[in-house]
Amino acid sequence: MKTIELxxxxxxxxxxxxxxxxxxxxxxxAVVYGAGRETVPVTVEIRALSxxxxxxxxxxxxxxxxxxxxxxxxxxxIRDFQxxxxxxxxxxxxxxxxxxxxxxRVKVPVEVVGIAKGxxxxxxxxxxxxxxxxxxxxxxxxxxxxxVEVSExxxxxxxxxxxxxxxxxxxxxDDLEKVIVHVAHPAHEExxxxxxxxxxxxxxxxxxxxxxxxxxTEEEGxxxxxx
Numbered sequence: 001m002k003t004i005e006l007x008x009x010x011x012x013x014x015x016x017x018x019x020x021x022x023x024x025x026x027x028x029x030a031v032v033y034g035a036g037r038e039t040v041p042v043t044v045e046i047r048a049l050s051x052x053x054x055x056x057x058x059x060x061x062x063x064x065x066x067x068x069x070x071x072x073x074x075x076x077x078i079r080d081f082q083x084x085x086x087x088x089x090x091x092x093x094x095x096x097x098x099x100x101x102x103x104x105r106v107k108v109p110v111e112v113v114g115i116a117k118g119x120x121x122x123x124x125x126x127x128x129x130x131x132x133x134x135x136x137x138x139x140x141x142x143x144x145x146x147x148v149e150v151s152e153x154x155x156x157x158x159x160x161x162x163x164x165x166x167x168x169x170x171x172x173x174d175d176l177e178k179v180i181v182h183v184a185h186p187a188h189e190e191x192x193x194x195x196x197x198x199x200x201x202x203x204x205x206x207x208x209x210x211x212x213x214x215x216x217t218e219e220e221g222x223x224x225x226x227x
Contacts, residue, residue, distance in 0.1 A: 001062055001142040003075070004052050008032070008042040009068040023091065030093035032065060032076055037097065042067075044093060060106050060142045065095065075100055075139065098139050105173060107132040108143055110164075110180060114151035118183035124155040127182040133161065134174040141169040148180055158182040 008030065011022070019029045026046050033039040042065075052061070065074050080094035098104055110131055118124035133146055148164055162176040 001060065001140055001144070003062045003064050003140075004055070004057050005066060006044065006048060006052060006063045007066045007068050008044050011041045011043050014041060019092075023089075028090050028093055030095060032074065032095040032097065034076075035097035035099060042095075046090070049090070049093075058144055060108060060144075062098065062100075062139050062142070063095065077104075077106075077139070100139055103136050103138055105134060105136045106142055107134050109145045111145040111147050112181060113147045113149045116150045116153040116157075116181075116183050118153055118155035118157065122155050123186040125184045125186060126150065126153075127184050129179045129182060130161070133164070133172060133178075133180075135166065135170050136173045137170040141167070143167050143170060150181055150183075153181070153183045155183050155185055 009027075011018070011029070022029050022043050027043040028046055028049065030042050030044050031039050032042055052063075060077065063076050063078070065076050067073070074097055076095040076097050078093060079096040080092075081090060082092040083089060084091050110128075110133060112126070112128065116124065116126050119126050135142075135146075143166075146164060146166065148159055150159065153159070159180045159182075160176065161172065161174055161178040161180055164172070164180060166172050
């Protein structure tokens with residue numbers, strides 16, 4: 001996992017109004033905390049953060065935060081990324097400090113490799129059950145994803161976490177019995193209706209009123225016979 005340099009500026013004030021002014025200036029309010037040190041409020045240039053993500057920074061990217069106007073630096077990861085629900089623009093960041101010589105726990109995405117035989121040949125459906133796996137490793141050893149090869153899976157086959165091989169230096173700390181992927185049977189097609197059944201279904205039933213009328217007529221006929 002490569003380290004991305006990012007300059008941050010310390011801010012002395014907080015509050016909604018200050019946050020609005022910060023965003024209007026093209027910056028994002030953020031905080032840096034963890035590692036037994038005090039929480040520091042900072043701002044980050046939106047453009048610099050966007051460039052980092054366009055350059056391939058994933059959700060587990062390691063940042064080297066450089067405090068503007070100072071020689072202070074600190075390694076950190078993004079712990080929380082809040083977005084505006086309408087515009088989807090970032091509105092706040094939480095950075096958590098990390099020590100490069102200390103193992104941490106993170107979740108990494110699963111990447112499916114290949115097309116399952118049960119899907120390719122038999123028309124089955126690949127059910128992607130578990131999309132993230134929790135691992136423990138040094139920050140520099142965090143993989144971008146864990147590949148899972150599915151090419152040989154037939155219908156009914158599954159791959160559990162215990163079968164996934166992690167890179168050297170990476171320990172899987174999740175439930176090893178978790179199903180990662182499963183090839184299910186194809187969906188049942190709708191059975192066509194037989195022509196005879198269609199004709200029978202199309203024949204109108206005798207209206208209830210007529211049946212009742214007929215019954216009344218028969219009763220009246222019986223009364224006439226008794227007379």
